[in-house]
Amino acid sequence: MSHHHQFYVDGQWIAPVEERHLDVINPATEEPVTSIAIGQAADVDKAVAAARRAFDSFAQTSRDERLALLTEIVKVYQRRAQDLAEAVSSEMGAPLAFARERHVPAGLGHLQRIIEVLKAYSFDERIGSTLIAREPIGVVGLITPWNWPLNQIACKVGPALAAGCTMVLKPSEVAPLSALVFAEILEEAGVPAGVFNLVNGDGPGVGQTLSSHPDIDMVSFTGSTRAGILVAKAAADTVKRVHQELGGKSxxxxxxxxxxxxxxxxxxxxxxxxxxxxxxxxxxxxxxxxxxxxxxxxxxxxxxxxxxxxxxxxxxxxxxxxxxxxxxxxxxxxxxxxxxxxxxxxxxxxxxxxxxxxxxxxxxxxxxxxxxxxxxxxxxxxxxxxxxxxxxxxxxxxxxxxxxxxxxxxxxxxxxxxxxxxxxxxxxxxxxxxxxxxxNAAPFGGYKQSGNGREWGRFGFEEFLETKSVFGYSEAQA
CATH class of the missing domain: 3.40.309.10 (Aldehyde Dehydrogenase; Chain A, domain 2)
Known part of the structure; x- marks a missing residue:
């Protein structure tokens, strides 16, 4: 069944609140390859509410449970590699061979890397009698671009899952097809209901709502510097963490x-x-x-x-x-x-x-x-x-x-x-x-108007963690 006219919310493929569609244009032919549903604020509210409900239990899952989940995601991703390559090629025009050899492995590499990071990561450390605990930041909004769609989805979703966060993904409306396949992969892999949610839409209708939503604890955005400024301004009133990977002129x-x-x-x-x-x-x-x-x-x-x-x-x-x-x-x-x-x-x-x-x-x-x-x-x-x-x-x-x-x-x-x-x-x-x-074990990100924060490996993983100091912890255990 095609999910092009649905969103993935709370573990189910659901219809949008209001039926609105947008053509997805194959840039090689200038003709529509399909159309997708376009969301609005009410759809975002549903997805955020599902993520918020799921957070308490998912945040308490063990390292081994998250590793098992990510390992299963990798298996399903590998099985769907050809579907992913075809989606990327048709939505953003990459040569099919390049999509198969570069785009698909880029996403897979981030998923495999985050498994290695999670295996070795120390969430707790002691400084004197104080416990320093690193915990999932909460519900995160993920806004991804069209140019390397699988790379950017995987290097946000993977570490968010590994950290114990729940999330709402808004992929680019220009190239959304690979994201729909990715959502199917997570569904098949058994990601718990509400942990991962996907709402398609444009910046004003969905991106702006995610960025300003009071129940979103962090927004991670990749795209142009112009759009990144809008995201930061929308997020400012709720003082949420904003991670941005923006433009470059290298x-x-x-x-x-x-x-x-x-x-x-x-x-x-x-x-x-x-x-x-x-x-x-x-x-x-x-x-x-x-x-x-x-x-x-x-x-x-x-x-x-x-x-x-x-x-x-x-x-x-x-x-x-x-x-x-x-x-x-x-x-x-x-x-x-x-x-x-x-x-x-x-x-x-x-x-x-x-x-x-x-x-x-x-x-x-x-x-x-x-x-x-x-x-x-x-x-x-x-x-x-x-x-x-x-x-x-x-x-x-x-x-x-x-x-x-x-x-x-x-x-x-x-x-x-x-x-x-x-x-x-x-x-x-x-x-x-x-x-x-x-x-992909090293940090990816820039200075100045190229953004703030880092992606990839341990550095990208830590963007999804909050740091808590528990004073007197050693005495409490005595």
């Missing part, structure tokens, strides 16, 4: 002693991956001014070999961007880059040759970019690389830090000690040295 510093062929190839491909729709994408490519021409040729070659096309084709490298709104915004920023005098090296305006429909963006490279240009300041969220020349290492660091964002960054050097030194001076929550991949 610098990729290639130092003069780097292997340029390898570094530029890796950086450009990383920027184009997922059609450029990653908050931590290395979009600002900082290179020595006297090597810019070499860099241009390498980046131009990578753009030429990046195939934008049908997500079901095995030859496709990147699919479309997620929506018409996103497509038009990217086109406007590419136009701004041209108008402001950046050198268009590859790609540009319009769809790639041979594609007459679908929200496809040409893999685009700009050179001679100044850090005051729009394409260097604003998060494009598309397959667009901006090459910024620098005179020396000091200027590279200054340019890297000259942004309102501070999510991720990248440094490549032939001398690891030199790369480490530069990394220490970058104002960002993450630095990748010499092409190193992320580690």
């Amino acid at each position: 610098p990729n510093i290639i130092l003069d002693d780097a292997d340029f062929e390898a570094a530029i190839t890796h950086g450009t491909r990383a920027c184009f991956a997922n059609s450029g729709q990653s908050c931590n994408a290395p979009t600002r490519l900082l290179v020595p001014a006297d090597r810019q021409n070499d860099v241009i040729e390498i980046a131009r070659h990578i753009a030429a070999e990046t195939v934008a096309g049908d997500p079901t084709s095995p030859t496709t490298t990147i699919g479309p961007v997620v929506s018409r709104i996103q497509f038009e915004r990217i086109q406007a920023l590419i136009e701004a880059g041209i108008q402001e005098g950046a050198t268009l090296v590859a790609g540009g305006l319009g769809r790639p040759a041979g594609l007459n429909r679908g929200y496809y963006v040409q893999p685009t490279v700009f050179a001679n970019v100044r850090n005051d240009m729009k394409i260097a300041r604003e998060e494009i969220f598309g397959p667009v690389v901006s090459i910024l020349p620098y005179r020396d290492e000091e200027e590279a660091i200054r340019i890297a830090n000259d942004t309102v964002y501070g999510l991720s960054s990248y440094v490549t050097s032939g001398d690891i000690e030199r790369a480490r030194g530069v990394a220490r001076r970058i104002r960002a929550g993450m630095v990748h040295l010499n092409g190193a991949r992320g580690d």
Whole structure:
């Protein structure tokens, strides 16, 4: 049975309070693939009430009970992997192979990681005669984006369950299908009624209500900085904890002693991956001014070999961007880059040759970019690389830090000690040295307007815990 027109509340698939539907558009065809129910405040109230009722008992479950539950979730998730991949591909345009090889494993990895964290975590510690107890924060509202849907759902739901919290999830209304499959997985795995609830809807109707709801103890949001500000303002009146993972404009510093062929190839491909729709994408490519021409040729070659096309084709490298709104915004920023005098090296305006429909963006490279240009300041969220020349290492660091964002960054050097030194001076929550991949045991999150709090591993788990001091605990036990 399809649950597209239902919400998952208190262990059951239920109809919304009021029947309202929204088409889910396949960005490769610009046609509806299905429609979903859209909720409102009354639906959120039902879900929050269910989560509140379930909290007292779920918060008291043992570590072993939660481990058993998470282990069963992993088993069902693995069995539903193909369904998840197909959902992600159809809702947000990821090539099917990329959805299967990157999107689905990303979510699975967080679930597996949180099992390892929970096994070893010390909830209690002693300081003198005082017991320091870490307890579940309560009922949490989870608001997740469309660009890495399974990654973001799993890295919130997994630690919330492990901590003993109950929750209401609002996935992106643009890409909600994988979330519905995820809810089916949790149902099959035996998550107790009311512990996990899902209400589909938009930001004003559901997200705003979750953020401001007096019975929500914490809201964890991933999305744009603009929307994150709205979430924080909505949450302020109830003084709930707000965790935010927001935008980025990550610098990729290639130092003069780097292997340029390898570094530029890796950086450009990383920027184009997922059609450029990653908050931590290395979009600002900082290179020595006297090597810019070499860099241009390498980046131009990578753009030429990046195939934008049908997500079901095995030859496709990147699919479309997620929506018409996103497509038009990217086109406007590419136009701004041209108008402001950046050198268009590859790609540009319009769809790639041979594609007459679908929200496809040409893999685009700009050179001679100044850090005051729009394409260097604003998060494009598309397959667009901006090459910024620098005179020396000091200027590279200054340019890297000259942004309102501070999510991720990248440094490549032939001398690891030199790369480490530069990394220490970058104002960002993450630095990748010499092409190193992320580690889901390490904290993910940023400085400045890239958000607050951390996700992934133990650090993400602790976001869902409150700390209690019990004074005189040792004497009480004597």
